[in-house]
Amino acid sequence: MPNRIAGFSKLSKTEKIEWLLNTYFTNIEASRDLIKQYWNTNKKLQKLHDEFIENTITNYYLPLGIAPNFSINDSLYAIPMAIEESSVVAAASKSAKFWLERGGFKTKVISTVKIGQVHFIYNGDFDKLSSFFDSVKPKLIESTKDITKNMERRGGGILDIELRNKTTDIDNYYQLHATFETLDAMGANFINSCLEQFASTLKDEALIYDDFSEEEKSIDIVMSILSNYVPNCLVRAEVSCAIDDLKSKDIPNPEIFVSKFKQAVNIAEVEPYRAVTHNKGIMNGIDAVILATGNDFRAVEAGVHAYATREGKYSSLTHCTIDDGVFKFWLEIPLALGTVGGLTSLHPLVKFSLQMLKNPTAKELMQIVAVAGLAQNFAAVKSLTTTGIQQGHMKMHLMNILNQFEATSEEKTNLIEHFKTNTVTHSAVVEAIENLRR
Numbered sequence: 001m002p003n004r005i006a007g008f009s010k011l012s013k014t015e016k017i018e019w020l021l022n023t024y025f026t027n028i029e030a031s032r033d034l035i036k037q038y039w040n041t042n043k044k045l046q047k048l049h050d051e052f053i054e055n056t057i058t059n060y061y062l063p064l065g066i067a068p069n070f071s072i073n074d075s076l077y078a079i080p081m082a083i084e085e086s087s088v089v090a091a092a093s094k095s096a097k098f099w100l101e102r103g104g105f106k107t108k109v110i111s112t113v114k115i116g117q118v119h120f121i122y123n124g125d126f127d128k129l130s131s132f133f134d135s136v137k138p139k140l141i142e143s144t145k146d147i148t149k150n151m152e153r154r155g156g157g158i159l160d161i162e163l164r165n166k167t168t169d170i171d172n173y174y175q176l177h178a179t180f181e182t183l184d185a186m187g188a189n190f191i192n193s194c195l196e197q198f199a200s201t202l203k204d205e206a207l208i209y210d211d212f213s214e215e216e217k218s219i220d221i222v223m224s225i226l227s228n229y230v231p232n233c234l235v236r237a238e239v240s241c242a243i244d245d246l247k248s249k250d251i252p253n254p255e256i257f258v259s260k261f262k263q264a265v266n267i268a269e270v271e272p273y274r275a276v277t278h279n280k281g282i283m284n285g286i287d288a289v290i291l292a293t294g295n296d297f298r299a300v301e302a303g304v305h306a307y308a309t310r311e312g313k314y315s316s317l318t319h320c321t322i323d324d325g326v327f328k329f330w331l332e333i334p335l336a337l338g339t340v341g342g343l344t345s346l347h348p349l350v351k352f353s354l355q356m357l358k359n360p361t362a363k364e365l366m367q368i369v370a371v372a373g374l375a376q377n378f379a380a381v382k383s384l385t386t387t388g389i390q391q392g393h394m395k396m397h398l399m400n401i402l403n404q405f406e407a408t409s410e411e412k413t414n415l416i417e418h419f420k421t422n423t424v425t426h427s428a429v430v431e432a433i434e435n436l437r438r
Contacts, residue, residue: 009055017057048346064292064349065089066356070096071104072371079372080353081288086400088284091379092372098248102241105374107367110234113159114336116191116226118176118199124216126165129174132212133163136205140176143201144194151190156181158194176202179232184362186295186338188226195224228299229306230334237370238330239378246327250386258327260385261320265329268316275316278377279308282317282331285376289369293357294343294350300335307334318377331374335366401429411436 005019017035025031035058040046050056067089068078079096081089099105122129141158148157159179166173176198180191199221206212206219246254268278283301290297308314318331339362343350354360357368398419402412415432422428 013050016055067092067096069100070371071100072107072367074104077368078356079289079368080292080356082291083288085284088288092285092375095375095379099239102245105237105239105371107235107237107370109363109366110236111232112181112363113232114180114182114187114191114230116178116180116195118195118224119222120174121172121220121222122174123172124213128211128216130163132209136202137161139205140198140201144197147193147197154183156183184338184340186342191226199224228302230303230336231307231310233334233336234332235335235366235370236330236332237374238328240326240328243325243327258322261381262322264381264385265316265318265320272314275314279317281380282373282377285372286369289372292353293365294347295337303334318374329378331370333370335369337362337365337369339365398424398429401426405433407433
């Protein structure tokens with residue numbers, strides 16, 4: 001068993017690497033070469049990447065791809081996507097092209113409210129706490145003026161603070177439930193700073209509130225933190241067209257197609273086992289753009305999946321209708337995004353991606369990201385209900401299999417041609433490689 005190490009964070013980057021190699025690896029030289037192979041030759045740029053997180057030893061690459069031809073509210077976009085999964089970028093691109101010829105994607109931001117909470121324990125009479133809150137609420141807001149002045153100057157800030165009684169869930173548990181508008185910033189640091197000031201002011205004011213008993217004055221702050229569940233930070237994206245206009249190479253009979261497509265969406269609305277995979281496909285598109293634009297995909301994932309359960313059962317995030325000969329497919333999801341602050345102003349490829357998207361506001365980025373998710377889901381459900389998901393996916397996965405077997409350029413050319421008319425499976429590719437090499 002390797003020995004524990006004390007003070008690892010205080011070691012230099014070289015010292016960290018040498019300890020790691022000597023402790024966990026047998027082929028030390030090859031492992032060291034691999035680590036250094038992913039360093040940027042530009043030392044200033046590498047230092048920037050080193051300082052994004054703690055204990056950095058190297059860079060971990062993801063491909064950055066482009067899905068062009070997205071018509072969003074009659075403006076044309078090429079969307080950046082950072083992802084490792086085969087067929088995602090291809091599917092998004094195909095979906096973009098399909099809808100470009102049928103009116104494009106329409107989007108709107110419904111609301112942009114974000115949420116934070118101060119969680120605390122209060123032992124006493126609720127009516128007295130409620131009266132105390134009414135009297136102290138203006139002081140809570142006033143105490144954050146140094147934090148909020150710049151945000152307020154731009155039109156954002158604290159929208160409201162509510163006292164919430166949660167004692168039916170946990171004895172003596174209450175919340176300050178605050179709402180915020182953070183404009184183009186993701187706003188996590190802003191919100192958390194406001195919340196911690198609320199907590200401090202609440203605790204101090206309770207100590208001098210005359211109507212409280214000594215026990216009631218001792219409010220115990222548990223924690224102050226923003227919520228990644230943002231059901232009032234919503235964006236909608238949709239596509240629609242006459243059913244007859246859906247006719248294409250893959251859709252020879254649009255009436256049959258829309259009927260089956262709607263059934264597939266309906267199944268995802270009622271069957272959680274299907275809904276999880278259905279929504280995962282949506283997030284393939286969303287996460288890829290979130291990563292490319294330097295936003296927090298983990299926060300988005302958590303909030304989106306919580307939203308999918310808002311009616312008490314996990315369900316599809318997309319919906320479909322067929323009315324009066326018109327097919328409509330849409331998505332409505334919570335997205336708390338930012339285009340200023342954090343990595344958006346530091347990571348060179350994030351800045352590049354945002355420039356590609358015409359330097360969008362946070363609201364504009366919400367709409368672009370929602371479209372990427374809707375496009376991805378349309379492509380997936382279309383494949384599932386026509387050719388089957390594996391035909392397109394495995395052909396995109398073919399290159400990964402060939403690279404696993406270190407196929408030469410000539411071998412790749414031969415095998416790509418072979419699998420244009422043959423089904424791609426892992427075993428079929430292995431057999432074809434072996435036959436070719438014999």
